[in-house]
Amino acid sequence: MFTNGGANQRLKNLSPSPTLRIKELCRQLQTQGKKICDLGLGQSPFPAPNFLVKELRKNAHRVEYLPAPGLSSLRRAVAEFFNQRQNLDLTENNIVIGPGSKELLFLLQLANGGITILSTPSWVSYQPQAKIANKKIYYLKTDFSRSWKIQPKDLEQIPSSRKTNFLILNYPHNPSGLTYSQTELRALAQIARRRKIIIVADEIYGEFHHQGKHCSIARFYPEGTIIISGLSKWGSAGGWRLGTAAFPPQLEQLKNTVIALGTNTYSCAATPIQYAATQAFQNPEMKTYLQHTRRILQKLGSECFTILNQAGIKVHPPQGGFYLYLDFSPFKKQLSKKGIKTNQQLCSRLLKETGVVIIAGEEFLSHKNELVARLAYVDFDGKRALAASRHLGLNRSLPADFSQHYCRRTLEGCQKIKHWIENL
Template identity: 45%
Template sequence: MKGANINLNIRSLKPSATLAINERIAELKKQNKEVYSFGLGQSPFHVPKEVVNELIKHAAEKDYLPVQGLLKLRESVAEFHNRHNHLKFSAENILIGPGSKELIFLTQLVYYGEIIFPAPSWVSYHPQAKIIGNNVHFIPTNYKGRWLLSAEDLEAFCSAENDPDKPRILILNYPSNPVGSTYSIRELEELVVVLKKYNIIVISDEIYGLLHHKGEHHSIATLYPKKTIISSGISKWCGAGGWRLGTFAFPKNLDWLLNGMKVAASETFTSVSAPIQYAAVKAFEGSPDIDLYLVHSQRILSVIGNWCYQLLKERQIRIIKPEGGFYIFPSFRNYSAKLKRKGIVTCKELAETILMETGVACLPGEDFGLDPKLLVLRMAYVNFNGENAINQSMKMNLDPLPDSFVKDQSPLIYQGMLKLINWIDRL
């Protein structure tokens, strides 16, 4: 386009994958097609009432807050990590940003070194690197390894680079978007051996930590405290994605990175919206009601995720049992011959055909850095009214919820999955 002077790093980028699927869904709905969305990964749950009440109470707060964040909020975030992970953060170790996505972007902007992450990874790590023009590397993982990074793969990658002193950041996200799997303590311990050997900084993206389905999330920071930055926020476990507040917790000896990010923050977003910061204090402080909200969130996600998993597993779809968060990541490779006869060779073609023939909207694994021929889809099981589901769950005892809960409380997920299963059966 004449006169369109766009930074080449950005010209090559498409709008984010989750955005694209939303627009596609909107189009189809306009044509009166029935769509079952498994696309955007937004929490289905409401923001806890106590937290909303704090926003109401602080609605008139209008002052610019400190770049690093409201002191009281940083105290409560530090205390939150110390409570959940037995760590020793204090307010000065915490940085508040308008979403952890923005904070990860600023890290990529401020840090000088190599950024590595496993493939598959969350959709935005790589485009962020592209925008900045960073040197990044994917380390492939595989289905047998639950799509998680193994110590062997990390060691192989680092030793192949033949530059043991290279400055590196590894971004690790668990419970995982897009997979739904997470690391055991043993697996984290094995990783830490390699991380120590190569002196690698870790950004531990634990935004789904409190949505571990059994409440058993374990942070790598406990094993590798001096080099781990914990990334978190209120978008997932607290239902407040649209509020835009993320947090980074830095170990003391990464102060230089925190300080660099503060400078960049002061010239970009300045500080996070004041009323939102005041409200978030309550979210991180927690309360008996918020604990209850979490317990019910976890068991609801567990029953829905496992029901979806079972249905697909029974049909020889390669899929990892969900452990946390709200995603499954099925691979259709066992159907590749049948799919090829339908002209489907890539995961994009797979996602598009399923959408057109069943109305089920998923994201192709390609968007997460996977080989398109692996025929993987990411499905978010969040298309239900979380507030109603929690109210219903509260009326039931605390044993695992029955499978009937899925049909009753998440009818669109139920119907969408049946459509998908039916489509598979007819292949």
Template identity: 45%
Template sequence: MYRKVEHSQTLFINTQTKKMVDQNKEVFRFGFGQSPFMPPQNVQSALREAIGHKEYSSVQGDPELREHIARFHFEHNGLRTRAEDVLVGPGSKILIFTLLMAVQEADVLIPAPAWVSYGPQAQLAGHHVITLPTSYEKRWRITVEALHRAVKSKKFANTILILNYPGNPDGLTYSREELMEISQVARTHRIIVVSDEIYGLLHHQNSHLSFAAFYPERTITTTGLSKWCGAGGWRLGAALLSEGLEPALKEALLGIGSETYSCAPVPVQMAAKVAYQDYKKIKPYISRQTQILKTIGNYCCEKLVTARIKVHPPEGGFYLFLDFSEWKDRLEKRGITTSNELCSALLEEKGVVLLPSEAFGFEPSFLGARLAYVDFDEPHEEESFVIKTHAPKISGGIQALVEWVGDL
């Protein structure tokens, strides 16, 4: 009678973690990927000052904001988009779903691991999901060979590929050569590419490459305020349509938006105009974040590698994807044979909250998990960041995880 829709694993784990904290249990919150950084003071002030804006905006978003977003991303990494091809919505999550709804009967190619909502959204839109396998050895990157195999198993005329880099849950990105190879396959098969670059501004080397630069024919780039601006709950996302997309797609997106979310919250749009107004002025704020996140990510990675947990050093965002396969035999002796059982044991025995790899597209038997290294408070600007001083829950949680593995 009703659709069966699993609850978002990331939102669920956040709720469960809050319950444990309320019960005064020691918890190391590595499960939920929420930025600990506050939006810049002038952006916060702009939101307070915009409280009187109670009117609707156009579905597409405030025209001046769209101009700012287009110019901001061009200054950041050369991404070329016209203001009239920018769509603003209440979060990039709903914009991705709107994009999936706008295309009739498609095969949706999703890497594993991938963000938890891509698959459920594609299924809700009535599409056929094809999982693209990856491996630790290939840095969890999709390959040209995997793409060609997926195309051969297609059911429908339309094909959508969802890319996310720097990635959730792996914290890794793609090289220029890898993006060029993927774009050639996309061009050959006329694939629509949804390039989710929500963590692009948190690239640890500030050298993010947008997929639209390699495949301007049929790429939609999604982004927003939630990660680089620390404003997840404000719900402000943007979709940047590349020049080769058919006008009918834009019309479909606006039509769906008009019948569902109407517009992004207008006070938040006013604040976003300040956030996106000048990339050069906001760059020091972003650089400070990436330096802190890079320091923490590399610290966690180094400690985990000593415990024979397979993990790649992060390249952007604030995630690590952990592979416990080296411990498979010892885990089996303890009755742990799935990623859910692995994460449950860590939570019960050490208070370490991880998200199981099953949530990211893997079979239950794959012993993997995502770690979000954001359990710290933003230090004051004048302070030099020291992990054990400013992020004691990070160092304590990593130590607890390493000890747990060592006791297997």
């Protein structure tokens, strides 16, 4: 009755975010009584810090709209946060607040006139966002042997253009859990500067660097880097929808276009959330919270790595965030005999035969025949683990059996994958 069912044909191939689709599949299997170990969804396992929740309660009565770029005190706190950590020279005027970094990343793609450069594998939403914004994409493929990272020579290959292109550089990286060293960032910055490529540094996992030593490429290329962050990962408040973008003064026009797009679409990020978020960027208690959450993730991540590595799966020791990107190619022959030729088939069979969810590499733009998948080591009670770490105190390190006690489900999931592989 309605042409194309009322939908825009150009967008007909867009599908719901694959990670959310997996969540739905798990829910279905669970209602059928199947025990699921969910190493699929990339969400912080920890509760949001208490002082943030208190601040949100205190500000719940605020119902007014805020200026489109965001609350002044929050923008000042964000600028100061990056200045201290990354030795930058930002002011409130350089900061834009949005309802989640995802939205800001999308508006950035829309606002920029050039090509979007993506390294693959990459986070699930950059490519669909580029398609919605009708942008050309230039892919830089990486692989296991290069630790899933791009190299300066990759940037040299990008065709010259009259427009200003931008590279989305995400580190610590989703899906690999790896990050760039200062030397690597400096080398990339040098080429980006020469080739006038804007870098959108997606540093949403920055404060979850396992050693607390996250370094932004903005240190080496301040005039051409936009830093993206927010509360969703290290603030453990994904559902609060609070993202930040820090623009250099040289990209004022791009910033103003993003603000104009924001004003005409979401108006502002939720007011009480912005008041509460100010504390995340300036309250000293955040430091302690992060020291606890990081050390839990670091310990668990390295234990998951050890189990899977012992099974013969190709995987790197994680450096930040909560992901491992598993490469099952050493088992190609055995998997093929079971009829498993693609990463989607691999994940479906693993789920059916073990109840463990991991996400197929195809969702992260790896080729469907590459036997790769992302594991998120977050299936545990973060509230309990955090309380135990706090109880112990920061002057004592976590005991050897900490993850066994507090993150057992995740370790069991890794053991199940190991067992499955060993019995192919």
